Amino acid sequence: MPDTSDTAPDFTLPRDGGGEVTLSELRGGKVVLFFYPRDDTPGCTKESIAFSEHKDAFAQAGATVLGISRDTVAKHDKFIAKHDLTVPLLSDADSTVCEDYGVWVEKNMYGKTSMGIERSTFLIDENGKIARVWRKVKVPGHVEEVLEAVKGG
Secondary structure, eight states: OOOTTSBOOOOEEEBTTSOEEEGGGGTTSEEEEEEOSOTTSHHHHHHHHHHHHTHHHHHHTTEEEEEEESSOHHHHHHHHHHHTOOSOEEEOTTOHHHHHTTOEEEEEETTEEEEEEOOEEEEEOTTSBEEEEEOSOOSTTHHHHHHHHHTTO
16 A cells, blocks of 8 residues: 555556556656546545546646546546546556555445445655545545645645
8 A cells, every 4th residue: 555755556547538548657747646436426426526626726736637436438438528527537447556556445334345445535746756645535625635735735
């Protein structure tokens, strides 16, 4: 499970609308990776909309924002169209990247355990090192807090 000052695990994943994103190709700028459980669920929708609404502010602060879940690219495309999202969403269908970042965890809901993504955000610096980690994210106010961290606050 990577932590601050570790080099962020590299990956290449398919993204919404086709194409791929390779993390190491984004070096030289900051990257915000937000892992979320599932497209079109209430918390994930609020979080994705909030990151989309702040996309320009992140860009002005020198950061690229990427969302990652296990949903397929086709599902991401529908989710983006339905909510007018503007941040790229990447598909980690086999959970490899989720496991590399330690966000694929056992969850317990209503006494039933299952594996799932723990809502988490990673701020990666210009050199590919993890600068900050938020785990077990609560959506309200989270995007603003991440933006402040990107700006160096």
